[in-house]
Amino acid sequence: MKTTIVCGVLGAGKTTFIRNILKQGAEKTVVLVNDFGSAGIDGEILSAGGIETIELPSGCVCCSLRFDLITTVQKIVDQHNPEHLYIEPSGVASPSGVIDALDSLKIQPVTVIGIVDATEFIDIYETDMYGWFFKSQVTRSDIVLVNKIDLVDKGKKEKTLALIEGLNKNAVIAPTVNAELDRSLLFHETSERKIEPGHDHALQLESITILIKRPVALELFMTLLKKLAANEYGQVIRAKALAQTDQGPYRFDLASRQVTSEPFDKEIKNSRLVVIGKDLKEDEIKAAALN
Numbered sequence: 001m002k003t004t005i006v007c008g009v010l011g012a013g014k015t016t017f018i019r020n021i022l023k024q025g026a027e028k029t030v031v032l033v034n035d036f037g038s039a040g041i042d043g044e045i046l047s048a049g050g051i052e053t054i055e056l057p058s059g060c061v062c063c064s065l066r067f068d069l070i071t072t073v074q075k076i077v078d079q080h081n082p083e084h085l086y087i088e089p090s091g092v093a094s095p096s097g098v099i100d101a102l103d104s105l106k107i108q109p110v111t112v113i114g115i116v117d118a119t120e121f122i123d124i125y126e127t128d129m130y131g132w133f134f135k136s137q138v139t140r141s142d143i144v145l146v147n148k149i150d151l152v153d154k155g156k157k158e159k160t161l162a163l164i165e166g167l168n169k170n171a172v173i174a175p176t177v178n179a180e181l182d183r184s185l186l187f188h189e190t191s192e193r194k195i196e197p198g199h200d201h202a203l204q205l206e207s208i209t210i211l212i213k214r215p216v217a218l219e220l221f222m223t224l225l226k227k228l229a230a231n232e233y234g235q236v237i238r239a240k241a242l243a244q245t246d247q248g249p250y251r252f253d254l255a256s257r258q259v260t261s262e263p264f265d266k267e268i269k270n271s272r273l274v275v276i277g278k279d280l281k282e283d284e285i286k287a288a289a290l291n
Contacts, residue, residue, distance in 0.1 A: 117256055118151065146160060
Protein backbone atom coordinates (compact mmCIF):
# COMPACT_ATOMS: atom_id res chain seq x y z
CA MET A 1 0.00 0.00 0.00
CA LYS A 2 1.38 3.38 -0.99
CA THR A 3 0.75 6.04 1.65
CA THR A 4 0.82 9.81 1.22
CA ILE A 5 0.59 12.33 4.06
CA VAL A 6 -0.72 15.71 2.93
CA CYS A 7 0.18 18.46 5.40
CA GLY A 8 0.03 22.24 5.38
CA VAL A 9 -1.33 25.12 7.41
CA LEU A 10 -5.00 25.98 7.45
CA GLY A 11 -6.23 27.03 4.03
CA ALA A 12 -3.11 26.11 2.06
CA GLY A 13 -5.00 23.77 -0.27
CA LYS A 14 -4.79 20.23 1.14
CA THR A 15 -8.32 19.12 0.29
CA THR A 16 -8.14 20.75 -3.14
CA PHE A 17 -4.87 18.90 -3.82
CA ILE A 18 -6.40 15.53 -2.89
CA ARG A 19 -9.46 16.13 -5.06
CA ASN A 20 -7.27 17.07 -8.02
CA ILE A 21 -4.71 14.28 -7.68
CA LEU A 22 -7.34 11.56 -7.43
CA LYS A 23 -8.85 12.64 -10.75
CA GLN A 24 -5.60 11.52 -12.40
CA GLY A 25 -5.62 7.86 -11.31
CA ALA A 26 -7.93 4.86 -11.13
CA GLU A 27 -6.27 2.93 -8.27
CA LYS A 28 -8.32 1.92 -5.24
CA THR A 29 -7.90 4.79 -2.78
CA VAL A 30 -9.01 5.70 0.74
CA VAL A 31 -8.61 9.16 2.28
CA LEU A 32 -8.31 9.53 6.06
CA VAL A 33 -9.19 13.04 7.22
CA ASN A 34 -8.50 14.62 10.61
CA ASP A 35 -10.36 17.94 10.50
CA PHE A 36 -9.89 20.83 12.95
CA GLY A 37 -13.27 21.45 14.62
CA SER A 38 -15.97 19.20 16.03
CA ALA A 39 -18.02 19.12 12.80
CA GLY A 40 -15.96 17.79 9.91
CA ILE A 41 -16.28 19.53 6.55
CA ASP A 42 -13.37 18.28 4.45
CA GLY A 43 -14.57 14.68 4.66
CA GLU A 44 -17.97 15.54 3.22
CA ILE A 45 -16.37 17.63 0.46
CA LEU A 46 -14.24 14.66 -0.59
CA SER A 47 -17.10 12.17 -0.24
CA ALA A 48 -19.30 14.31 -2.47
CA GLY A 49 -16.76 13.74 -5.22
CA GLY A 50 -17.15 9.98 -4.90
CA ILE A 51 -13.94 9.50 -2.87
CA GLU A 52 -13.87 6.81 -0.16
CA THR A 53 -13.34 8.94 2.95
CA ILE A 54 -12.96 8.12 6.65
CA GLU A 55 -12.95 10.88 9.27
CA LEU A 56 -11.20 11.00 12.62
CA PRO A 57 -12.85 13.14 15.33
CA SER A 58 -11.67 16.58 16.36
CA GLY A 59 -8.24 16.51 17.93
CA CYS A 60 -4.63 16.14 16.85
CA VAL A 61 -3.49 12.89 15.22
CA CYS A 62 0.08 13.52 16.38
CA CYS A 63 -0.81 13.36 20.10
CA SER A 64 -4.33 12.92 21.57
CA LEU A 65 -5.61 10.89 18.60
CA ARG A 66 -2.45 8.86 17.97
CA PHE A 67 -4.03 5.60 19.17
CA ASP A 68 -7.16 6.30 17.09
CA LEU A 69 -4.94 6.91 14.05
CA ILE A 70 -3.11 3.61 14.49
CA THR A 71 -6.28 1.55 14.98
CA THR A 72 -8.10 3.32 12.12
CA VAL A 73 -5.23 2.77 9.66
CA GLN A 74 -5.12 -0.91 10.66
CA LYS A 75 -8.89 -1.20 10.01
CA ILE A 76 -8.50 0.48 6.63
CA VAL A 77 -5.81 -2.05 5.68
CA ASP A 78 -7.89 -5.01 6.93
CA GLN A 79 -11.32 -3.96 5.63
CA HIS A 80 -10.61 -1.87 2.51
CA ASN A 81 -7.14 -3.04 1.41
CA PRO A 82 -6.55 0.08 -0.74
CA GLU A 83 -3.70 0.45 -3.19
CA HIS A 84 -3.14 4.00 -1.93
CA LEU A 85 -3.95 5.67 1.40
CA TYR A 86 -3.95 9.46 1.70
CA ILE A 87 -3.86 10.97 5.20
CA GLU A 88 -4.84 14.62 5.64
CA PRO A 89 -3.93 15.70 9.19
CA SER A 90 -5.36 18.86 10.68
CA GLY A 91 -3.70 22.05 9.49
CA VAL A 92 -2.25 22.51 12.98
CA ALA A 93 -0.35 19.20 13.10
CA SER A 94 3.22 18.27 12.29
CA PRO A 95 3.69 15.20 10.06
CA SER A 96 6.16 13.65 12.52
CA GLY A 97 3.54 12.05 14.74
CA VAL A 98 1.77 10.56 11.73
CA ILE A 99 5.02 9.17 10.31
CA ASP A 100 5.85 7.70 13.72
CA ALA A 101 2.43 6.00 13.93
CA LEU A 102 2.80 4.55 10.43
CA ASP A 103 6.30 3.29 11.30
CA SER A 104 4.83 1.42 14.26
CA LEU A 105 2.53 -0.39 11.81
CA LYS A 106 5.49 -1.03 9.47
CA ILE A 107 3.71 0.80 6.66
CA GLN A 108 6.01 1.76 3.79
CA PRO A 109 6.58 3.58 1.51
CA VAL A 110 5.35 6.91 2.85
CA THR A 111 5.54 10.15 0.88
CA VAL A 112 4.99 13.48 2.65
CA ILE A 113 3.48 16.34 0.65
CA GLY A 114 3.77 19.78 2.25
CA ILE A 115 1.58 22.57 0.88
CA VAL A 116 2.29 26.23 1.53
CA ASP A 117 0.33 29.33 0.53
CA ALA A 118 2.60 31.61 -1.53
CA THR A 119 0.52 34.68 -0.61
CA GLU A 120 1.32 34.38 3.11
CA PHE A 121 4.36 32.12 3.50
CA ILE A 122 6.89 34.94 3.94
CA ASP A 123 4.77 36.74 6.56
CA ILE A 124 4.16 33.54 8.54
CA TYR A 125 7.84 32.59 8.32
CA GLU A 126 9.17 36.01 9.38
CA THR A 127 6.66 36.62 12.20
CA ASP A 128 6.90 33.00 13.41
CA MET A 129 3.17 33.20 14.18
CA TYR A 130 2.69 29.42 14.14
CA GLY A 131 5.98 28.45 15.76
CA TRP A 132 8.26 25.62 14.71
CA PHE A 133 5.45 23.27 13.63
CA PHE A 134 4.87 25.48 10.56
CA LYS A 135 8.48 25.07 9.42
CA SER A 136 8.45 21.35 10.27
CA GLN A 137 5.70 20.84 7.68
CA VAL A 138 8.29 21.96 5.12
CA THR A 139 11.43 20.36 6.55
CA ARG A 140 9.82 16.91 6.78
CA SER A 141 8.25 16.90 3.32
CA ASP A 142 9.45 15.03 0.25
CA ILE A 143 7.53 17.36 -2.07
CA VAL A 144 6.58 20.96 -1.27
CA LEU A 145 3.78 22.55 -3.27
CA VAL A 146 4.07 26.33 -3.34
CA ASN A 147 0.39 26.92 -3.99
CA LYS A 148 -1.42 30.06 -5.24
CA ILE A 149 1.77 31.06 -7.05
CA ASP A 150 -0.33 32.95 -9.60
CA LEU A 151 -1.37 35.43 -6.89
CA VAL A 152 2.12 36.77 -6.09
CA ASP A 153 4.59 38.91 -8.02
CA LYS A 154 8.01 37.74 -9.27
CA GLY A 155 9.93 39.10 -6.27
CA LYS A 156 7.70 37.43 -3.71
CA LYS A 157 7.75 34.18 -5.68
CA GLU A 158 11.56 34.09 -5.80
CA LYS A 159 11.93 34.91 -2.10
CA THR A 160 9.37 32.25 -1.12
CA LEU A 161 11.10 29.57 -3.20
CA ALA A 162 14.50 30.54 -1.77
CA LEU A 163 13.24 30.31 1.83
CA ILE A 164 11.72 26.88 1.21
CA GLU A 165 14.87 25.60 -0.47
CA GLY A 166 16.85 26.84 2.52
CA LEU A 167 14.60 24.87 4.87
CA ASN A 168 14.62 21.67 2.83
CA LYS A 169 17.28 21.18 0.15
CA ASN A 170 16.22 17.57 -0.51
CA ALA A 171 12.59 18.26 -1.37
CA VAL A 172 11.05 18.55 -4.82
CA ILE A 173 9.67 22.10 -4.88
CA ALA A 174 6.68 22.58 -7.18
CA PRO A 175 5.00 25.97 -7.73
CA THR A 176 1.29 25.28 -8.31
CA VAL A 177 -2.00 26.94 -9.17
CA ASN A 178 -5.10 25.46 -7.50
CA ALA A 179 -2.84 22.74 -6.00
CA GLU A 180 -2.49 20.96 -9.37
CA LEU A 181 0.41 18.49 -9.48
CA ASP A 182 1.46 15.84 -11.99
CA ARG A 183 0.69 12.55 -10.24
CA SER A 184 3.95 10.96 -11.44
CA LEU A 185 5.86 13.17 -8.98
CA LEU A 186 4.30 11.26 -6.06
CA PHE A 187 6.39 8.20 -6.74
CA HIS A 188 9.94 9.51 -6.64
CA GLU A 189 12.32 7.97 -4.10
CA THR A 190 11.86 9.44 -0.63
CA SER A 191 14.71 10.26 1.73
CA GLU A 192 15.41 8.92 5.22
CA ARG A 193 13.70 10.96 7.93
CA LYS A 194 14.78 11.61 11.47
CA ILE A 195 11.73 11.58 13.75
CA GLU A 196 12.37 14.07 16.51
CA PRO A 197 10.91 13.49 19.99
CA GLY A 198 7.75 15.37 20.85
CA HIS A 199 4.92 16.42 18.57
CA ASP A 200 4.85 20.09 17.70
CA HIS A 201 1.61 21.80 16.75
CA ALA A 202 -0.30 25.02 17.34
CA LEU A 203 -2.48 24.23 20.33
CA GLN A 204 -3.05 27.91 21.08
CA LEU A 205 -5.63 28.24 18.30
CA GLU A 206 -9.33 28.31 19.13
CA SER A 207 -12.03 26.54 17.16
CA ILE A 208 -15.73 27.38 17.08
CA THR A 209 -18.23 25.03 15.44
CA ILE A 210 -21.75 26.30 14.76
CA LEU A 211 -24.55 23.96 13.67
CA ILE A 212 -27.26 25.68 11.62
CA LYS A 213 -30.66 23.99 11.51
CA ARG A 214 -32.40 26.11 8.88
CA PRO A 215 -31.51 27.41 5.40
CA VAL A 216 -29.45 30.62 5.40
CA ALA A 217 -29.62 33.65 3.13
CA LEU A 218 -26.68 33.37 0.75
CA GLU A 219 -25.89 37.10 0.64
CA LEU A 220 -26.12 37.51 4.43
CA PHE A 221 -23.89 34.48 4.99
CA MET A 222 -21.29 35.88 2.58
CA THR A 223 -21.44 39.17 4.52
CA LEU A 224 -20.69 37.27 7.75
CA LEU A 225 -17.68 35.54 6.14
CA LYS A 226 -16.35 38.89 4.89
CA LYS A 227 -16.66 40.35 8.39
CA LEU A 228 -14.76 37.33 9.73
CA ALA A 229 -12.06 37.93 7.11
CA ALA A 230 -11.82 41.55 8.23
CA ASN A 231 -11.23 40.33 11.82
CA GLU A 232 -14.36 42.03 13.14
CA TYR A 233 -14.93 39.00 15.40
CA GLY A 234 -11.35 38.38 16.53
CA GLN A 235 -8.28 37.18 14.65
CA VAL A 236 -9.69 34.67 12.18
CA ILE A 237 -7.08 32.50 10.48
CA ARG A 238 -9.45 30.11 8.72
CA ALA A 239 -13.17 29.54 8.31
CA LYS A 240 -15.17 27.12 6.22
CA ALA A 241 -18.78 26.13 5.95
CA LEU A 242 -21.24 23.87 4.21
CA ALA A 243 -24.72 25.37 4.24
CA GLN A 244 -28.10 24.89 2.67
CA THR A 245 -28.98 28.40 1.43
CA ASP A 246 -31.98 30.11 -0.14
CA GLN A 247 -30.20 29.48 -3.45
CA GLY A 248 -29.34 25.83 -2.86
CA PRO A 249 -26.41 24.00 -1.19
CA TYR A 250 -23.16 25.99 -1.03
CA ARG A 251 -19.60 25.56 0.14
CA PHE A 252 -17.89 28.60 1.72
CA ASP A 253 -14.19 29.11 2.31
CA LEU A 254 -12.12 31.79 4.05
CA ALA A 255 -8.34 31.57 3.69
CA SER A 256 -5.65 34.26 3.44
CA ARG A 257 -8.33 36.91 4.11
CA GLN A 258 -10.12 35.89 0.89
CA VAL A 259 -13.70 34.59 0.89
CA THR A 260 -15.01 32.28 -1.82
CA SER A 261 -18.25 30.39 -2.32
CA GLU A 262 -19.44 27.82 -4.83
CA PRO A 263 -22.47 25.56 -5.28
CA PHE A 264 -22.07 22.18 -3.57
CA ASP A 265 -22.70 18.88 -5.36
CA LYS A 266 -25.46 17.58 -3.11
CA GLU A 267 -28.06 18.69 -0.57
CA ILE A 268 -26.60 19.59 2.82
CA LYS A 269 -28.62 18.07 5.65
CA ASN A 270 -26.45 19.42 8.47
CA SER A 271 -25.32 22.98 7.75
CA ARG A 272 -22.31 24.08 9.79
CA LEU A 273 -19.66 26.76 10.09
CA VAL A 274 -16.18 26.22 11.55
CA VAL A 275 -14.08 29.25 12.55
CA ILE A 276 -10.45 28.95 13.64
CA GLY A 277 -8.30 31.72 15.11
CA LYS A 278 -7.38 33.62 18.27
CA ASP A 279 -9.40 35.80 20.66
CA LEU A 280 -12.61 34.87 18.85
CA LYS A 281 -15.87 36.55 19.86
CA GLU A 282 -17.82 33.32 20.02
CA ASP A 283 -21.19 34.70 21.14
CA GLU A 284 -21.18 37.39 18.45
CA ILE A 285 -20.22 34.91 15.72
CA LYS A 286 -22.97 32.51 16.76
CA ALA A 287 -25.54 35.29 16.90
CA ALA A 288 -24.59 36.48 13.42
CA ALA A 289 -24.66 32.96 11.98
CA LEU A 290 -27.95 31.90 13.52
CA ASN A 291 -30.00 35.09 13.14
